[in-house]
Amino acid sequence: MSDDDLPVLPGRLRRLADELVDEGVDVLEGAHDPIATLVELAYALRPQRFEGRTPTYGVLLPPPGSVLGPGGLAESGVEMIALHELDVQFARRFADGVTTFAVREDDQITHIACFDRNLADEYDLVGLQTSIGGIVVQRHPNGQVRVFSPTGVVRWDGVAWHRDPPLAAWVRRLGELAPDLPVEGLRPLLRFAIHELASRRIGATLIWRPTDLSVPKHRHEPLVHNAPALHLDRVGEAAALAQALSQTDGAALFDRDTQLVGLGIRLAPSTDADRTIGPMRGMRHTSALRYSHDDPDAIVVVVSESGTVTIMHCGQAYATIERGDESIG
Numbered sequence: 001m002s003d004d005d006l007p008v009l010p011g012r013l014r015r016l017a018d019e020l021v022d023e024g025v026d027v028l029e030g031a032h033d034p035i036a037t038l039v040e041l042a043y044a045l046r047p048q049r050f051e052g053r054t055p056t057y058g059v060l061l062p063p064p065g066s067v068l069g070p071g072g073l074a075e076s077g078v079e080m081i082a083l084h085e086l087d088v089q090f091a092r093r094f095a096d097g098v099t100t101f102a103v104r105e106d107d108q109i110t111h112i113a114c115f116d117r118n119l120a121d122e123y124d125l126v127g128l129q130t131s132i133g134g135i136v137v138q139r140h141p142n143g144q145v146r147v148f149s150p151t152g153v154v155r156w157d158g159v160a161w162h163r164d165p166p167l168a169a170w171v172r173r174l175g176e177l178a179p180d181l182p183v184e185g186l187r188p189l190l191r192f193a194i195h196e197l198a199s200r201r202i203g204a205t206l207i208w209r210p211t212d213l214s215v216p217k218h219r220h221e222p223l224v225h226n227a228p229a230l231h232l233d234r235v236g237e238a239a240a241l242a243q244a245l246s247q248t249d250g251a252a253l254f255d256r257d258t259q260l261v262g263l264g265i266r267l268a269p270s271t272d273a274d275r276t277i278g279p280m281r282g283m284r285h286t287s288a289l290r291y292s293h294d295d296p297d298a299i300v301v302v303v304s305e306s307g308t309v310t311i312m313h314c315g316q317a318y319a320t321i322e323r324g325d326e327s328i329g
Contacts, residue, residue, distance in 0.1 A: 009038075016042050023161045030150045032063050036104055037135050041147060043092065044139040045156060054143070058097025060113060060128075061104050061135040077116030083109060097138040122146065123196040124235065126153065126167070153195075167191055170321060174311065178318050182210050186299060188232040188258040193301050193309050194321060196242050203305040205251035205267070205288045208258065211297040215253075219294045223250055224264030232258040251288070267291045277315050288312055 009017065017038060020027055027041060028034040040059045047055050080103070083091050091109035095102035098120040103111040119128060120140060129136045129148035136148040145156040153164045167190060175183040189208050197204050209215070230237040232254070241260060245252060253262035269277075269290035277290045285302050292300045293315030300312040309321040 009035075013038055013042055016045070020161075025154050025161045025163055026151050027147050027149065027154050031061070031135055033061060033106070036106070037061055037137070037147075040104060040137045041145070044137050044145045047092075047139060048089070055093070055139075056097045056141050057092060057137075057139040058095050058101040058119075059092075059104055059109075059137050060101050060132060061137070062132045063134045066132055066134060079114045081112045081114060083111060097140065101136075121196070122153065122199040123191070123238065126191065126195045127235065164194070167194065170194075170319070174319055178313060181299060181313060181318075185210055185256065185258075186301075189254060189301060190309075190311075192232045192238055192242075193303050196238060197245065197303040198307040198309050198321075200242065200246070201305050201307055202242060202246045202303065203284060204245045204303045205284060206301040206303070207251050207253045207265075207291070207295075208256075208299045208301070209253065209295070209297055210256040210299075213297050216295050219268055219270065219291060220251070220253075220262075221266045221268065222262050222264060223266055224248065224262075227260055227263035230260040232260075251291075270294050273315070280317065285310060289315060289317060292316075 017028075028037055031037040040061065044057050044059075047057055049055075081094075085108065088107070088109050091112070092102055094100060094112045098118055099115050101113045101115075101119075102109045103113055119125060120138075125136055125138060125146070125148050129150075133150070138146050138148075140146065143158060147154040150166065152166045152169070155162045167187060170190065171183050171187060174181070174186075186208060189206055193204075193206060196202075228240075230241045232238050232241070241252070244263065248264050250264040250266050251262075252260060253265055255261050267287045267290070269287065270293075273290035273293040277286075277293050279286045280289050281304070284304070288300045288302045288310075289312050292298060292312040296314050298313075302310045302312065304310075307322070309319075310317055311319040311321075
């Protein structure tokens with residue numbers, strides 16, 4: 001959105017709008033109410049301190065006609081508390097951006113959405129934004145300010161702005177580069193890799209096998225037996241797996257439905273892979289790339305401890321996704 005699209009604004013909001021334009025951060029792009037979005041972002045960046053404490057904060061700006069509540073959200077455990085024209089500044093005090101969020105419509109905060117679980121993490125808020133559409137603004141307990149919108153995730157870390165394009169953009173571009181890959185089915189695994197593991201700097205190797213064919217013989221050895229059949233499209237189960245991966249060496253293996261079927265897997269490359277596939281970054285990336293050569297029915301996703309996500313297939317790295325940037329191809 002250009003400056004010409006905005007009305008005359010108070011000085012602080014104008015400076016913020018100009019900064020977003022200068023930094024190329026399209027926070028307001030796709031917002032049904034850009035002014036309300038800008039106002040809430042400005043508050044999240046500089047909330048009112050009280051007794052030396054800087055509060056956390058979270059607000060939902062749903063699109064017109066959106067139905068919030070158990071019938072309109074993927075989150076079934078939510079109570080919508082009406083505020084009955086309570087002053088906006090005071091209404092914000094009830095929204096911690098963790099389990100409670102203000103709901104803004106036009107120039108009023110009409111409700112407080114009270115969830116029955118913690119929604120502070122990026123993975124959860126990406127899912128919440130997808131459920132309601134519109135915009136989610138959050139000031140995290142660590143001080144980072146984040147905006148979740150149809151155009152992706154934007155973060156202010158106290159020093160600079162960073163932007164991740166939406167998951168759909170990565171899936172689309174990967175599909176253009178590798179049209180033979182079943183990339184649509186990769187969405188739950190990519191969301192988990194980018195917004196759960198990479199955001200928490202958890203290094204991991206994830207192997208997705210959308211096939212009924214057996215794993216090539218002698219190419220991997222499971223070191224963890226009887227791993228639970230966790231599903232990546234179930235929030236609590238994804239969190240449980242992330243916790244395990246943060247403490248477990250080896251790869252994780254998933255079936256076509258992104259259900260966990262193996263954990264702590266040691267990858268063993270073939271002689272041909274050793275000879276034809278050179279090293280890539282460190283040991284984790286090299287072993288994963290060589291495994292993808294040996295198992296052409298698999299797509300391998302590697303998350304580094306720096307937050308970089310790399311997608312591999314048939315001995316080739318198709319995409320490298322950096323936090324706050326991307327390079328595909």
